[in-house]
Every structure is written in structure tokens, then in C-alpha cells.
Amino acid sequence: MARHYGMDWLRIGAFGLLILYHIGMVFVPWNFHVKSTNGEDWTTLPMMATNAWRLPLLFVVSGYASRALIRRSAGPGAFLANRSWRLLVPLAFGVMVIVPPQPWVELTTKYGYGHGFPYFWLHDYFRFGPLDGIVLPTWNHLWFVGYLWVYTLGLTLLVMLVRTELLQRWFDRLFGGWGVILVPMAWALAVHVWWFPMVGETHALFDDTMAHSMYVPYFLFGFGLARSAPAMAAIARLWPVAAVIALAAFGCVLAIEFTWPPSVPTPRWVLRPYGAAHALQQWGSIVALLGVADRWWNRDTPARRMLTEAVFPFYIIHQTIIVVVMFWLLPLHLSGPAEFAILVAATVAGCWAFYLGGRAIPLIRPLIGLRPKGATHG
Numbered sequence: 001m002a003r004h005y006g007m008d009w010l011r012i013g014a015f016g017l018l019i020l021y022h023i024g025m026v027f028v029p030w031n032f033h034v035k036s037t038n039g040e041d042w043t044t045l046p047m048m049a050t051n052a053w054r055l056p057l058l059f060v061v062s063g064y065a066s067r068a069l070i071r072r073s074a075g076p077g078a079f080l081a082n083r084s085w086r087l088l089v090p091l092a093f094g095v096m097v098i099v100p101p102q103p104w105v106e107l108t109t110k111y112g113y114g115h116g117f118p119y120f121w122l123h124d125y126f127r128f129g130p131l132d133g134i135v136l137p138t139w140n141h142l143w144f145v146g147y148l149w150v151y152t153l154g155l156t157l158l159v160m161l162v163r164t165e166l167l168q169r170w171f172d173r174l175f176g177g178w179g180v181i182l183v184p185m186a187w188a189l190a191v192h193v194w195w196f197p198m199v200g201e202t203h204a205l206f207d208d209t210m211a212h213s214m215y216v217p218y219f220l221f222g223f224g225l226a227r228s229a230p231a232m233a234a235i236a237r238l239w240p241v242a243a244v245i246a247l248a249a250f251g252c253v254l255a256i257e258f259t260w261p262p263s264v265p266t267p268r269w270v271l272r273p274y275g276a277a278h279a280l281q282q283w284g285s286i287v288a289l290l291g292v293a294d295r296w297w298n299r300d301t302p303a304r305r306m307l308t309e310a311v312f313p314f315y316i317i318h319q320t321i322i323v324v325v326m327f328w329l330l331p332l333h334l335s336g337p338a339e340f341a342i343l344v345a346a347t348v349a350g351c352w353a354f355y356l357g358g359r360a361i362p363l364i365r366p367l368i369g370l371r372p373k374g375a376t377h378g
Contacts, residue, residue, distance in 0.1 A: 005299055019347060026322065027043045027336060027339075048253050048254065053246075060218045063222025066083075070155075076160045087149040091146055098320050100121050100137070103131075104125075180234040181241065185280060189275075195213070239291020240288075246288055249284060250277075253281060256274050325342065325346045358370070
């Protein structure tokens with residue numbers, strides 16, 4: 001398998017959007033760990049531009065990368081061992097060290113928790129139970145890492161038990177034409193319109209059926225796409241059609257959001273049309289982005305090599321920076337634009353400091369998801 005640099009750029013871009021999205025969560029009228037006093041209903045509209053597809057795209061790209069990793073491994077067992085080390089060690093470190101400031105800020109600002117952070121971390125965080133409705137300890141934004149490891153475990157078992165060559169031939173036939181748009185869209189419509197009409201995700205692993213019903217197929221699609229010239233050729237031909245579908249569906253999402261903003265009760269009959277628009281925007285956007293990445297972004301640069309390594313440490317630390325900095329900003333009573341600008345600058349600077357500092361210390365590298373010093377990372 002030749003490396004597809006466009007997929008690297010998609011991964012970098014998706015994580016970058018995720019960081020910006022979490023900054024936006026401070027201002028929208030949706031639940032988050034800390035909230036600005038400058039929230040406005042209209043701020044949900046730009047968030048909706050990526051809300052449907054940013055996380056599903058990450059699972060598609062992760063599945064694609066898993067195919068390359070498993071081919072470079074000595075076998076399925078070696079692949080699983082490597083992925084477990086690269087995912088579970090940062091997850092454990094994140095849950096124990098990186099994430100704790102987030103629930104402390106949430107408890108302090110929303111529930112009047114009276115103790116400082118050191119007391120919270122030493123006495124309350126590792127209670128393995130709820131505190132004011134928040135189950136501690138928690139993985140918060142690192143749920144993606146846990147889900148990805150579980151899906152990787154399932155993929156390893158699939159590769160060990162099933163003839164992947166046969167599955168690959170079926171994949172090529174199914175997705176080698178219009179099926180690359182129509183089949184996943186039909187599945188997304190079934191999930192979001194019929195089975196789980198706009199049901200939210202829990203990110204709690206064992207009671208998150210709706211999320212798994214979307215992310216597992218997308219992860220497996222990415223795995224199959226990595227070795228499917230027919231499917232990639234179909235995406236190269238049809239991505240403009242997918243882009244038109246996605247834009248039209250997003251227009252429907254905006255129309256519904258304008259009609260029933262978060263401060264206005266939404267009639268139940270709107271859920272299914274909204275779910276249909278969400279589903280069409282989701283897969284249409286993913287196919288369009290895959291096509292754009294294949295057509296224009298499949299090229300290497302020094303920036304690509306550094307950013308490919310940096311995005312995982314960025315992901316690990318970014319939300320804690322956002323929550324803590326916003327907590328510090330609350331007493332200053334700044335304007336919304338000023339808060340947003342400071343959050344963006346502080347998050348970017350903090351992420352780079354975390355990555356550059358961590359990669360320079362050999363003992364820290366595995367804790368933030370980096371390979372041992374001297375190993376190649378592409």
C-alpha cells in the first residue's frame with residue numbers, strides 16, 4: 001500500500017476542526033463543562049456545518065490507517081499489541097492527569113464545589129462514583145481513544161477469523177459505483193430517521209448504541225477503502241454529486257435551526273426530517289472530502305510530517321486548556337469576541353508547548369501517544 005497523504009491531511013484537518021468546535025462549545029447554548037456568559041443562539045449555525053460529519057470522518061480515516069498499520073505488522077497480534085500501547089497508555093495518562101481539571105471546573109462553576117483542585121484530585125476524583133451527577137473518574141473528550149481501541153480489538157478478531165480477501169471483493173463490488181454514495185446514505189438514514197431519530201450520543205461505551213451503529217460501519221468502510229481501487233475511483237468520479245447533496249441537506253438543517261432555535265421548543269414531528277437532513281449531510285460531506293483529498297491533497301510536505309505526529313498530543317490536551325482558560329476568563333467579564341480570540345490563541349500555544357515539550361522527553365513520549373525517539377512516523 002502506498003501512503004495516501006490526502007488521508008493524513010484529512011486527519012489533521014478533522015482534528016483541527018474538532019479543537020475549534022470545542023472552543024465553540026463554550027459559547028453555544030448546549031451543555032459543556034464551562035460556559036461563557038456571552039452565549040448566543042446564532043452560534044449554533046456555524047457549528048452545524050461540521051456537526052454531522054467531523055467525528056464520523058475521523059473513524060473513516062482511522063479505519064483507513066489501520067489497514068496500512070496491520071499490513072506493516074508481523075501479524076494481527078503484533079498489530080493489536082502496538083495499537084494497544086499507542087492508545088491505552090495515553091488514555092490512562094489522560095484520564096488520571098489531563099482530564100481531571102475539566103470536571104473540577106464544571107463542579108466549581110455549575111454546582112458550587114468548594115474545594116481547590118489539589119483536594120479534588122486527591123480526595124474526590126478517584127471515587128469511582130457520582131459527584132453532583134458527574135461520574136468520576138471520567139474520560140470526557142478522550143472517549144474517542146477508548147472507542148477506537150475497542151473497534152481495533154474487534155477488527156483484529158475479524159482479520160483473524162474471516163478471509164478478508166473475500167470481504168474485500170464484496171466491498172469492491174458494493175462500493176465500486178453509485179453504491180459508495182447510496183448504501184452508506186441508506187444506512188445513515190435508517191439510523192438517524194427510523195432507529196434513533198436524533199438520539200444523542202452518551203460516549204459511555206456500553207449504553208451508546210446509536211453512536212456504535214454509525215462509527216463501527218464507518219471505521220470498517222475506511223478499512224476496506226484502503227485496498228479498494230474501485231471504491232476510490234467511484235469517489236473520484238462522484239464526489240461533486242455528494243457535495244451537492246451535503247450542501248442541500250445542510251441548507252435544510254439551517255432552515256430548521258432558524259425556525260426552531262435552541263431557545264424555542266421543537267415539535268417532535270421535526271425530528272425525522274431533521275434526522276434525514278443530518279444523515280444526508282453526514283455521508284455526502286464525507287464522500288466529498290475524500291474526493292477532494294484524493295484529487296488535491298495527496299502530496300507530502302514537511303508540515304504534513306510534523307502535523308501528522310502532533311495532532312494526537314494536540315487532541316489529548318486541547319480540551320483541558322479550553323476549559324481551564326475559560327474558567328480563568330470568567331471573572332474578567334470580557335466580550336464574546338475577546339474571549340474567543342484568547343481561547344484560540346491560548347489553545348494553539350498550549351497544544352504546541354505540550355507537544356514540543358513532551359516529544360523532547362523520552363519518558364513522556366508514550367504518555368502523549370508518540371513513538372519512541374528515533375522511530376519514524378511518516
